Amino acid sequence: MAVVELPSFVRQDGREKVTGTARYSADLSTPGLLHAAVRLGGVAHARIRGIETARARALPGVVAIVTQADVPDLRYGTWVRDRTLFASDAIRWEGEIVAMVAATTEAIAREAAALIELDLEPLPPVVDLEAAIAPGAPLVHPGWAAYDGDARIPREGNVGSRHTIVKGDAEAALAGAPVVVRERYVADGSHALPIEPRAITAEWQGDRVTIQTSSQVPYLARTHVASTLGMPEGKVRVIVPHLGGGFGGKCEGHFEPHVAALARIARRPVRLAFDRREEFLAPDHHRERMVIDLATGVDHDGTILARSARILIDNGAYGADEPYLAQLAAVFAVGPYRIPAVATESLVVYTTTQPTGSVRGPVAPQVTWAVEQHMDVVAERLGIDPLELRRRNILVEGDEGPVRQRIGANGAKTALERAAEMIGWGRPLPADEAIGIATGWWPSFPGPSGAVVKLNADGSGTIVTGAQECGTGSVMALPILAAEVLGMRPEEFTLLYQDTDAGGWDAGASGSQTTFNNGRAVVSAATELRERLLALAAERLEANPADLELTDGVARVKGSPEAAIPIAELAAEAQGGRLLIADGSGDPPAVPEVDAGGCVGRLGGESFAAPCYFTQAVRVRVDRATGVVRVLEVAAAHESGTIVNPIGAEGQVLGGIVMGIGQALTEGTQLTPDGRQRNADMLDYKLVTAADAPPMRVEFVQVPDPNAGPRGLKGVAEPPAVPTPGAIANAIARAAGTRIRLLPMTAERVWADLADVEAGR
Amino acid sequence: MRYETSFRLNGTPVSVSVEPSRTLLHVLREDLGMTGTKEGCTDSECGACMVLLDGEPLNACSYLAVQADGREVTTVEGLSAPDGSLSALQRAFLAHGGVQCGFCTPGMLISATALLARDPDPAEETVRAALSGNLCRCTGYQGIVQAVRSAAAEIREG
Ligand code: FES
Ligand code: FES
Numbered sequence A: 001m002a003v004v005e006l007p008s009f010v011r012q013d014g015r016e017k018v019t020g021t022a023r024y025s026a027d028l029s030t031p032g033l034l035h036a037a038v039r040l041g042g043v044a045h046a047r048i049r050g051i052e053t054a055r056a057r058a059l060p061g062v063v064a065i066v067t068q069a070d071v072p073d074l075r076y077g078t079w080v081r082d083r084t085l086f087a088s089d090a091i092r093w094e095g096e097i098v099a100m101v102a103a104t105t106e107a108i109a110r111e112a113a114a115l116i117e118l119d120l121e122p123l124p125p126v127v128d129l130e131a132a133i134a135p136g137a138p139l140v141h142p143g144w145a146a147y148d149g150d151a152r153i154p155r156e157g158n159v160g161s162r163h164t165i166v167k168g169d170a171e172a173a174l175a176g177a178p179v180v181v182r183e184r185y186v187a188d189g190s191h192a193l194p195i196e197p198r199a200i201t202a203e204w205q206g207d208r209v210t211i212q213t214s215s216q217v218p219y220l221a222r223t224h225v226a227s228t229l230g231m232p233e234g235k236v237r238v239i240v241p242h243l244g245g246g247f248g249g250k251c252e253g254h255f256e257p258h259v260a261a262l263a264r265i266a267r268r269p270v271r272l273a274f275d276r277r278e279e280f281l282a283p284d285h286h287r288e289r290m291v292i293d294l295a296t297g298v299d300h301d302g303t304i305l306a307r308s309a310r311i312l313i314d315n316g317a318y319g320a321d322e323p324y325l326a327q328l329a330a331v332f333a334v335g336p337y338r339i340p341a342v343a344t345e346s347l348v349v350y351t352t353t354q355p356t357g358s359v360r361g362p363v364a365p366q367v368t369w370a371v372e373q374h375m376d377v378v379a380e381r382l383g384i385d386p387l388e389l390r391r392r393n394i395l396v397e398g399d400e401g402p403v404r405q406r407i408g409a410n411g412a413k414t415a416l417e418r419a420a421e422m423i424g425w426g427r428p429l430p431a432d433e434a435i436g437i438a439t440g441w442w443p444s445f446p447g448p449s450g451a452v453v454k455l456n457a458d459g460s461g462t463i464v465t466g467a468q469e470c471g472t473g474s475v476m477a478l479p480i481l482a483a484e485v486l487g488m489r490p491e492e493f494t495l496l497y498q499d500t501d502a503g504g505w506d507a508g509a510s511g512s513q514t515t516f517n518n519g520r521a522v523v524s525a526a527t528e529l530r531e532r533l534l535a536l537a538a539e540r541l542e543a544n545p546a547d548l549e550l551t552d553g554v555a556r557v558k559g560s561p562e563a564a565i566p567i568a569e570l571a572a573e574a575q576g577g578r579l580l581i582a583d584g585s586g587d588p589p590a591v592p593e594v595d596a597g598g599c600v601g602r603l604g605g606e607s608f609a610a611p612c613y614f615t616q617a618v619r620v621r622v623d624r625a626t627g628v629v630r631v632l633e634v635a636a637a638h639e640s641g642t643i644v645n646p647i648g649a650e651g652q653v654l655g656g657i658v659m660g661i662g663q664a665l666t667e668g669t670q671l672t673p674d675g676r677q678r679n680a681d682m683l684d685y686k687l688v689t690a691a692d693a694p695p696m697r698v699e700f701v702q703v704p705d706p707n708a709g710p711r712g713l714k715g716v717a718e719p720p721a722v723p724t725p726g727a728i729a730n731a732i733a734r735a736a737g738t739r740i741r742l743l744p745m746t747a748e749r750v751w752a753d754l755a756d757v758e759a760g761r
Numbered sequence B: 001m002r003y004e005t006s007f008r009l010n011g012t013p014v015s016v017s018v019e020p021s022r023t024l025l026h027v028l029r030e031d032l033g034m035t036g037t038k039e040g041c042t043d044s045e046c047g048a049c050m051v052l053l054d055g056e057p058l059n060a061c062s063y064l065a066v067q068a069d070g071r072e073v074t075t076v077e078g079l080s081a082p083d084g085s086l087s088a089l090q091r092a093f094l095a096h097g098g099v100q101c102g103f104c105t106p107g108m109l110i111s112a113t114a115l116l117a118r119d120p121d122p123a124e125e126t127v128r129a130a131l132s133g134n135l136c137r138c139t140g141y142q143g144i145v146q147a148v149r150s151a152a153a154e155i156r157e158g
Helices: A012-021 A105-115 A129-133 A170-176 A218-229 A258-266 A276-280 A320-330 A364-382 A386-393 A412-423 A478-488 A513-540 A569-573 A646-666 A724-736 A747-758 B023-033 B087-093 B106-118 B124-130 B142-156
Strands: A034-040 A045-051 A062-066 A097-103 A118-124 A159-167 A181-187 A199-207 A206-211 A237-241 A271-274 A290-298 A306-318 A342-351 A435-445 A451-455 A463-467 A493-497 A549-550 A554-557 A560-566 A581-584 A609-622 A629-639 A696-700 B003-009 B014-018 B050-053 B056-059 B072-074
Touching: A012 A199, A012 B087, A012 B106, A034 A105, A045 A097, A062 A105, A062 A258, A062 B087, A097 A105, A097 A258, A105 B056, A129 A199, A129 A290, A129 A306, A129 A342, A170 A306, A181 A306, A181 A364, A199 A258, A199 A513, A206 A218, A218 A237, A218 A478, A258 A271, A271 A451, A276 A463, A306 A320, A320 A342, A320 A364, A364 A386, A364 A435, A364 A646, A364 A724, A386 A412, A386 A435, A412 A435, A412 A609, A412 A696, A435 A724, A451 A513, A451 A569, A451 A724, A463 A478, A463 A513, A463 B050, A478 A513, A478 B106, A513 A554, A513 A560, A513 A569, A513 A581, A549 B106, A554 A569, A560 A569, A609 A724, A629 A646, A629 A724, A646 A724, A646 B142, A724 A747, B014 B023, B023 B056, B056 B106, B087 B106, B087 B142, B106 B124, B106 B142
Parallel strands: A034 A271, A206 A237, A306 A342, A463 A493, A629 A696, B003 B072
Antiparallel strands: A034 A097, A045 A118, A062 A097, A159 A342, A181 A290, A199 A206, A199 A271, A290 A306, A435 A609, A451 A463, A451 A581, A549 A554, A554 A560, A609 A629, B003 B014, B050 B056, B050 B072
8 A cells, every 4th residue: 555645746837826927818918809798598498589689789889799690500519419609599598698799898798798689489498307308398409300410329309318338137136136225316416616717819810710718628629619610720729828727617619619700700809708607607517417216236245236227317408528428427327346237327318407518527426426325225224334335346356347347456445445444434423423435436538649848958848738737737747757758857847738739639638638648648759859868878978878868867877877968968969950859649548348239329438448446435513403514524545546746636636525525515506497597606506615624634545557547647636526425425324314315415405304304204 | 987096006006097886806907907816706705806905805806996095905916025036825835735726826825815914823723714715616725724824834933
C-alpha cells in the first residue's frame, strides 16, 4: 500500500490567478465590441406560430438579430440529429433559444430580446419519466422517425435510445435465488454549476472567425461551428482563455455558432455573457433525473447470483451524450462486483425539460447511489456486515466483468478496506451518528491526442498542446511528464494551450482523459526530442548515445558526471540548424476484449478500459427533530493508477467529494409541473459552503495496470464525485433507521420519513 | 444623469462619471479595467465579486458605484506588494492547492484578507464561517482553509 506524500507543485497559471491578472472569457474586450442577449422560449412546450422582431429592431442601439431564418437549415446532434440552432417550429423546453440580439450595450440587448414577440400555441408538457414512455403519451418529437441517427441505437417515440447489458440468464437466476431484494430509487436532476458563467466572443476577419469561449472542448466547438454554419473547419479558430471551471457544464459546442452568426450579420465583434439564471438553463449540462429499479438474487452466504435493473434516464428535450452515458449506466447498475447473471436495461427518455448531458462522472453518482444503498439493503436482509458483503463480491484480478472482460490487477479491494480502516468502521458512535460506505468504478477513455514539445536556445522548453485546462490542473501537470523524459525541471517549461490553430487535436477536458491521452502525446514528443538530444550529445562527447543519459539539465555519460554538456548548449547549437522541436500522439492503449453479443445499443461504453476503483466512507449526524444531515468526516481511498501530481490529484478528490455532498443533500433541480426549473439561482439551489464542508482524508492506492496511460496513470477528476451520495445515504439509513430512496436526501425528505417511522406508517 | 464619483482604488485616487444605477462591480470591471474581480451571479450569492470597502469585505455586485464616493476600495489586484511580490495569503493559496480554476480566488483572497486583519489567529471554524459567503466549486475548501491558517501563522511569526 503506497501512501503518497504531497510535494507542493505550484501550478504555472497560479500566479496570475491569485493576482487577478488571469483573463477569463468575460474579461476580454476588443474595439467595436457589441453585446449579445438571448431570447429564450420561456415555456415548456409550444408550437411556434410566429416570431416578430420588428419592435426589438426598432430599439435604438440594436444592431442585429439572428434567428433560424439566418442560419443554414439543418439538424444536428451527437447521436441523433434532433435539433436546430434556433427553435423555429416548436419550443420543447423553457431554455430553448429562439433569437439572439446584438446591441451597443448589454442592457439594450436584453431589453430588445424581451421585446421579441412569440406567437405560441401551447402543447402538453411531458415531464414524468414513466408517463413519457406510457402508450399514448404526447410525443416530444412527433417527427422522430425521420431524424438521422446512429444506426446502432434502437429508438421509439419518446424513448430516444435503449441499451442493455446481458450476461447469462438473470431471470432464471433470480427465480432460483434463495434471497431476492427488489427496490426502486428515484433521483432528481442537478447541475454542473461552475462558478464562472460562460461568455463567448466572436470576431470575423475576412472569411475567418475567431471565437474566444468558455469551452471545455475547443476542438469539438470548432467542428460544431463549422458544421452548423456550413464552413470549413480551417476558417474557424477557437481560443479558450482561462476557464472558470467546467465539471461537464461547458462540454460540447454550444452557443459559439449563434454568436458567430450574429457577429457576421452585425459586421462587428459580438460578446455573449450569461447571467447565473441563463447559466443554470444552458442545455446539455443537467445531471439526469432517473428512476432506477434494481433486483438482486443472493445466496445465504452473501454470494451475489444475479442482478437485473431498469433505469429510466431523462434526456430532456434534445439529445447530447445520453445514449453513450445510458450504456455506461447499464454497466454501473452491475457495479464493480462479480455477478454471474446480469440483465440491465437503460432507456433514454425525451421530456420537455432541460437537455441533460455530461456532468462530472455522468450517470455514475445516481446509479451508484442506488446500487450501493441496494447492497446495504441486501446485507441487512442477510444479516451480514455491509463491508463484508462488498468484500465477498468485489471484483478481483481474474474475475469476469459485466461483459465478460477479464479484470486485471486492481486496487478495488484495498481501497474498500482502506476507506473502512481510515474512518474506523465498526467503532462505537453516539446514537444520532453513523458511518456509511460506498464503492464504485469508472473507466478511462483512451483516445487520440496530440502535442508538440520544443526546446528554446536558453534551455527552456515549451509544450504546445491542444489539451484544455478547466482548473483541474491536468494541463498544468504536463510539464512534469516532459521534464521527466528530458532530465529537466517542470518549471523550465512554458505552456501554450487552448488555441485550435496552435495545438494538436484533443478531445478536451472531458472524461478525465487529459493526462491519460495528452500526457501520452507529450511523453511521445519529449521522447523523440530526447533521442535527438542524445544523438547531438553523442557527437560532441564522442560517445555512444546508448551510454548517455539526460539528467539535471545536462546530457552526460552514465556514471561519469564530468563528461557532460548542458541541454541549453545543445539547444542553442540546434538553433543554427535542425531545431529541437518534436510532435507526438502515441498509440492509445487497447480496450479489453468483451463478449457483449446479447447487448443492444452498443456504442463502445460497455468495455471499461483501465478502470479506476474507489471507496468512500462517511460519518454523518442526523438531527431527528429537523431532518438535517451533517457530514462530519469523509475518508476516501482511490485507485487511480500512478499519481503524477499528488497535490493536483488530492485537490480533485477533495473537490469531487464536496460536489457529491451537495448532490446528496441539497442540490436538486426543482421542477414546476410543466417542467420548468423553479430554483435556477444559487439561493434556492444550494451549493455546499466552506462552513458545511467536512474534514476529508484522501489516500491513493497505486496498482500497475498495463492498459493505463503514461507512467501507469489513470483519470482522477470524475471518480471522486461518484460514491459520495451513496456513502452518505447508507450512513443516513443507519443513523436514522429509515432509508431515503429519493435524491437529494434533503432535510425535508429525511424529516418526512422520520415522521412516518414515528407514526408507525 | 451621471455622477462624478471619486474614491481610492488600491491606493490610487480615481474619478469616474457613473449612472446611479450602476454597480461598483461593473464600474470596476468595465470603466476602470479591473477585471480581477469576478461576476458569478449579480445577486450576492457567490462572493466572486468581493472587494474591500474601507477594509470591510463587500459584494461589489450588490453595491452602487456612487456609494463608494470618498472611500477606499481594494480589489485582488491590490493585494500583492507594489514590487509584485505576493502576499502571504496569495502564496499560501498556491502552496496548499487552494486554487484550481481560480474564478472564486479573488473573492476568497479578499474575504481571507479581511478575516486576518481582524483575527490574526482564527480557529478552523472561524475561517470556515468567514469564507461561507464565497462559493468554490473546485477545491472542496480544504486547501483554502489550510492556506488561510498557514498564512495566519506566517504573518504572526513575522
Ligand atoms: S457576483 Fe456578487 S455575489 Fe456573485
Ligand atoms: S477554484 Fe474554481 S471555483 Fe474555486
